[in-house]
Amino acid sequence: MKSLLPLLTAALLGAASPAGASALEPFVAHYEVFNGGKALGDATMQVKPEGGHWRIDLDIRAEHGMMSLAGAAAQQSTLFDAVGDAYRPLSQTLVRKVLFSKRVINGVYDWNKRSAQWSGDVKDHRRKPIALQDGDMSGLLINLAVVRDAQPGKTLSYRFVDSGRARPHQYVVAQELEGVKVDDMSFNAMRVNRVQSGNEETSIWVVDGVPTPVRILQRENGQDTYDLRLVEYKGANE
Template identity: 90%
Template sequence: MKPFLPLLLAALTGAAAPTSALALEPFVANYEVFNGGKALGDATMQVKPEGGGRWRIDLDIRAEHGMMSLAGAAAQQTTVFDVVGDAYRPLSQKMVRKVLFSKRVIDGNYDWNQRSAQWTGDVKEHRRKPIPLQDGDMSGLLINLAVVRDAQPGKTLSYRFVDSGRARPHQYVVQQELEGVKIDDMSFNAMRVNRVQSGSEETSIWVVDGVPTPVRILQREDGQDTYDLRLVEYKGVNEQ
């Protein structure tokens, strides 16, 4: 699975107007996951406070259909972070991927005192080198939260993705017109946010006013749908 699945995996994010980072609240969101247009399984995204001013965002994807289900495929990603001004600042990261009898684990540490991030575990050798940190750097999961917070029709959003031993700029454009989307039996007007990037990959995130998580995340390659997360339900801290 690719790190977008961190945008899910990497990355999973609405608001019609920007909100303050202080408005961050705990929630649990459940998704249906499709691969190539076929049902793959379920995913859960959760944001919760960790104490001491720290927060945690988790994304857990479980294959429940087809060969990947028989192989016991699953992927989890976690980022622990704090909020500095209006920035979601990553502090640590863990990624776990399971297939059959194999298990891969990658750990990341964001040291803001040394302004350096580094990953260990089952990560390629060239991605083990320290990456200098810049103000505003985020993991893929945190970028999804930032897109939800920042999206406005017609706006361009710019972030720096620092995740799994890589650093690269991410730019998104929010479409001017709203699109209709369905969540269970309900319909909403959503902002479609498209990542601007070169090559064959495309990423789109749908954001709905008042919903703290993406209502849909779609990745396409060479014009074909690959991974597609569609929100089924979410609960805020006061509803659990």
């Protein structure tokens, strides 16, 4: 497992090149997780081949404060295919645990019928089938697509189909690289902001040569909520 020290020297000096589309490769990434600016725990994001397909997992564990005492944890997983430049979801699982409570949501994306549907601990109005369109992705797959597609000044458009919901997601990549601190190091990254109405904001920081976001920040009403900061990752050849 490596820290971010060996990242491209160009990125550290401010000459990072835009991230371009590249072949999907397995990786394991470890994050520190903050909630409201306070340390909450850690998270692991992993992409790996599975049974002729691909799978992406995100596992978040609370290790500090009352959330830790409550045993809070969340796991997300999407099985998918890489079809040309598209990440096509096949199935999805979401598990949330707090104290003695456990909620599980399962989804199936049937591309033959072009329909997706969810079951388990999901609200009744989100159990109805959703008609699939080319390019539809789960939230985890959109994170991967942002890393693949980000270029300074570019606008990225995706359709989020996840947990019984479907909505357009649009992101704008900043024109200038931005300094980001990770593990006591500063380097330049592309900041990608989701364009949306309401009180929620999402920002993703991308560094050329790193297969996973180096930071994911969610905000509500102008205040930081969940903040994932990359600590280390391992690529396919390490």
